[in-house]
Amino acid sequence: MKIKELTPFILHVPVTRDEIADSTHAITHWGMPGVMITAEDGTTGYGYTGTHAFLPLDRVIVDCIEHTFGPLLIGKDVMQVESLNETMIKYSPALWVGRGGITQMAISAIDIALWDLKAKVLQMPLWKLLGGQEDTHLEAYNTDAGWLNWPQELLVDDCRKQVEEAGFRGIKIKVGKASAVEDLQRVEVVRKAIGDDIKLMVDANGRWDLNHATRVGVRLQDFDIIWFEEPMWHHDINGHAQLARQISTPIALGELLYSIDDFRHFINAGAVHFVQVDAVRVGGITQWWKVADLAYGHRLPVVPHHGDGGQAQLHLGIAHAGCPSLEYIPWTRRCFVEPMTVVDGMYQVPRENGAGTTLKPEAMEQFGVK
Numbered sequence: 001m002k003i004k005e006l007t008p009f010i011l012h013v014p015v016t017r018d019e020i021a022d023s024t025h026a027i028t029h030w031g032m033p034g035v036m037i038t039a040e041d042g043t044t045g046y047g048y049t050g051t052h053a054f055l056p057l058d059r060v061i062v063d064c065i066e067h068t069f070g071p072l073l074i075g076k077d078v079m080q081v082e083s084l085n086e087t088m089i090k091y092s093p094a095l096w097v098g099r100g101g102i103t104q105m106a107i108s109a110i111d112i113a114l115w116d117l118k119a120k121v122l123q124m125p126l127w128k129l130l131g132g133q134e135d136t137h138l139e140a141y142n143t144d145a146g147w148l149n150w151p152q153e154l155l156v157d158d159c160r161k162q163v164e165e166a167g168f169r170g171i172k173i174k175v176g177k178a179s180a181v182e183d184l185q186r187v188e189v190v191r192k193a194i195g196d197d198i199k200l201m202v203d204a205n206g207r208w209d210l211n212h213a214t215r216v217g218v219r220l221q222d223f224d225i226i227w228f229e230e231p232m233w234h235h236d237i238n239g240h241a242q243l244a245r246q247i248s249t250p251i252a253l254g255e256l257l258y259s260i261d262d263f264r265h266f267i268n269a270g271a272v273h274f275v276q277v278d279a280v281r282v283g284g285i286t287q288w289w290k291v292a293d294l295a296y297g298h299r300l301p302v303v304p305h306h307g308d309g310g311q312a313q314l315h316l317g318i319a320h321a322g323c324p325s326l327e328y329i330p331w332t333r334r335c336f337v338e339p340m341t342v343v344d345g346m347y348q349v350p351r352e353n354g355a356g357t358t359l360k361p362e363a364m365e366q367f368g369v370k
Contacts, residue, residue, distance in 0.1 A: 001043075001078050002077060003075060004040050004074070006038075006074070008035050009033075009034055009062070010058045010059070010369050011332075011363065011367040011369070012032075012369050013332045014028065015028060015331050019149065020144075020149065021149035022147065023174060023176020023204055023207035025205075027052045030050065031054065032049070032335075033058040033109065034049065035047055035048070035065050035066075035110055037114060037117055041121075045112075045113040045116035046113055046354075046358050047108070047109040047116060047284070048109050048280065048309075049105040049109045057102070060102055061102055064102060069107065072084070072087055078114065081111065081286060082286050085111050085283065089287075094107075100258035104259070104281060104283055109280070114284075115312070116354045119355060120354045123353050125349075125350050125351065126312070126315035126316075127314075127316075131319055132315070136349065138318055138323070138324075139345060139346060139347075140168060140170070141170025141199060142168040142171055143171075143329050145159045145162045145173075146171060146190075146203075147174055155173065156189050156190060159171050159193055159194055160193045160194060163195075163198050167342075168328070169198055169199060170200075170226070170325065170345075171190065171200055172229070172327070173187070173203070174202075175187065176205060176207040180216050183216060184216065184219055188223060201225060201226045201229060202220065202227075203229035204228070204230055205230050206231075206232060208231055208232055210232060210239045210243060213231035214247065216228075218246070218248075221247070225249050226250070227250045227251065227252040227273065228251055229251075231251065234255075235257075235262075237271050240253065240269070240271035241269040241271040244273070250273035251274070252276050253266065254272065254276035254278070254305065255305035257282065258282060260282075260290050263275065263295070267295065267298050272300070274300070274301055274303050275291065275295040275302045276302075276303055277295075277304060279309050279313050281309075285312060285355070288313070289316070293322075295322055300322075301323070302317075303323070305327065311332075311340055311355065312355040312356060312357055315350065328342055334363065335367065337359070338350055338352040338358070
């Protein structure tokens with residue numbers, strides 16, 4: 001069966017409580033530039049990437065999808081997803097102008113749509129197509145209670161509610177205040193609020209230099225932190241390797257790495273302990289799986305960055321042996337025919353055919369922008 005057409009789209013979906021912030025950005029909406037890919041029989045696959053809803057750049061991404069990669073795909077076999085991914089990465093005009101960022105995010109959206117389409121044509125959920133088991137238990141950890149702009153009282157209240165009322169067994173909070181003392185105070189009060197049995201992670205979003213990250217990192221061991229996420233600039237391999245030798249808390253990173261080569265360099269340097277590959281940025285499901293295999297071969301757990309790409313990555317987490325948990329951020333659940341769902345801290349296994357990325361028509365109408 002052949003690919004008949006590509007239809008790009010852009011959604012801007014409101015986030016929690018009007019605005020959320022980490023150490024480097026504050027946003028009111030989450031951007032989803034993406035594409036619908038339709039086969040000759042009318043079956044349609046949906047894929048998208050994730051942005052901070054800056055419309056000029058979202059338009060560049062969908063333009064890249066339509067005009068740079070679209071001509072390479074029309075008339076091609078919908079079953080040949082991995083071959084098409086290689087063509088887009090290695091043999092398209094994008095090779096000469098960028099091998100990360102916008103072009104890789106465009107490829108990611110296309111690749112996810114192609115896998116969604118393939119699984120629908122074969123009439124099975126993506127996790128089943130990839131060899132997953134129906135009885136898989138994939139743990140969810142909640143990030144949406146831990147934003148840096150939350151005052152301490154609200155931070156504590158939200159984290160406690162996510163544990164006591166929603167049943168989450170893991171919470172991640174943001175750090176990166178001007179004062180390390182304030183950051184550590186926030187970590188301390190959250191740890192006391194959720195108890196010692198709940199996993200707690202912290203995320204600096206690449207804010208600090210090595211000296212500051214070390215000062216904070218050596219104190220995190222006092223609070224039984226599972227991982228210290230993105231403590232420094234995203235491509236600082238040597239800095240993360242040095243930090244890993246100086247603190248006992250494991251390091252997590254990868255949401256802003258765009259290729260398997262980037263991950264290989266960090267892994268070989270001993271600079272990462274939890275691999276946070278994101279399918280909406282690394283080149284789609286095809287490249288995500290390769291990075292997950294690389295991590296698994298080094299006995300490193302894969303804990304995918306959500307980036308609101310959780311719909312497809314839920315299927316990947318169920319199917320891949322190296323993935324024990326997946327981040328939970330609920331901003332775009334309302335947009336999907338089968339939204340990812342957590343019960344007692346565990347993800348429910350999807351039942352619908354495809355990658356879970358099928359959008360509701362009313363979501364396209366309500367949140368679509370041009």
